[in-house]
Amino acid sequence: MLAATAGFINCTGGVNGDNPTEITRADVDEVVRTLLNNNAYTIMDNIEGEDKFGTAPVRDAYFALCSTQLTGNLDNVAGFIQKNQYPAPMNALRSEWGAIGNLRFLVSSIGSFFANASALGANVFNIFCVGMEAYACIEQDGYSASFIYRPPIYDGPLALNASVGYKFAEVPRITNDLWVINLRATLA
């Protein structure tokens, strides 16, 4: 839903010759600046600095949701802080990869991308940069999804076959389009 409907900004600060380019600090700064100008609230609180070797304080941050394919490129962005460099790594989320400026990146192996969609025909990865309450799922009739299993006894007198199925009753909705930006990037 976010890939199809959220406004997007192409990464243009990179040097890979594509459009969008690979992600750079300038692109992150542009997204953060845009979300700040749109009065989006950050989701995560800051992590205060502590007197520990190799750590750095982490700003209050918006979430940036993206594919695990981008992890190598994120490592190379200026100012990237790995989550093991947080003063309190236990405050990092399981899927978190690190932070750049006011973005904390959460990665997923099923992160969104458009195949062959860049200027040079490469995959374009969507990085959804979201502020607090930027989007929501409205659950209808009191539930969002049901996974229904019926054991074989319901099949017939011989109880030979089980069945499974699922059904959804929910509506996704961007509650404020100014608080979510899709930062699009290719790989370096």
Next chain:
Amino acid sequence: MATNTTTLQGTFTGTGGPVFIPFVSGIDWLQVYNLTQMNASPNPHAGIQWYWQRQMIAGSGIEYFNTAGTQVLNAAFVTPAFFLYDSTNPPQNAPVVIAAGTNAVQPVFTTGTTTNLFTGSIVRVTNLATTPNLNGYDFSIDTIIPATSFRVKNALANAPGAVTGAGFYQLISSFGPTPQTNVPYWYPSNRRIVNITQANPAVITTSVDSAYIAGQAIRLAVPPQFGMTQADSLVVNVISVNGGDITVNLDTTGFTAFKFPLNTVYPFTPAQCVPVGEETDQFSNPNLLDDATINTGQTGIVLMGGINGPAGQNADNIIWIGGKTFNGS
């Protein structure tokens, strides 16, 4: 008989093009009957009945037809006929070579292969050597000359700035313009703007037909490379829609002219319109979910059209019955 089988049946009138039949629970077999051609004796012959089963190779089908000029029944195993289709995971069509393109507001791309292109199809162009400003854009197309060329349907504000060299196009909307017009499958989705008139009311042209409707609200994003920066971030209401043209309640007569970035401006973020809601007084009995984003994804099967296609020719009366079997594999 095992449980958990389903059977659906229906009818449609052929248009000559492909037809999509949704099967929510999947499909393992399908029979199709062309009632119009059943009693005719056309020459050349036309198909009158088809059968498809999941184990058959992709795209194939069994066709029964009257021998040309007679009603003597014959049969053949043919391709293309039936294709399984999931609009949430559409087939990734291979890039096709573009030899060249014109420097015009509706560029014409020369290619030796126009297979499966229809008026209204959506193609993505990439790797264009001398017009990188067009690269990565999806375009609705028209004026298809078989095995020769196709044209961008919705006019850019200005020509891209150079005659296009070699590159590629990729068909995004498989199996014709309908019913798979929602690309991507969430509706309404954002669209890229290629022109905004200086007028009251202004007309916005998108690279792909938007399928928006009157009353919807859209936010405009117009980066500096596109000239009309006064329109950036404005929320406007849709007055009417005609293909790729969206008339909105915005007076742009005093704005800077919109321009499509020339081939020397690269890379950039495209101008875009983002659906953000609706003007509720345009709708009767509006409710909070009217402007929700809708998942239009469907699974089913595509019937190819034409004289020997199961979707038949224009005005053919066609009935079908198909279903899911418990032990299909």
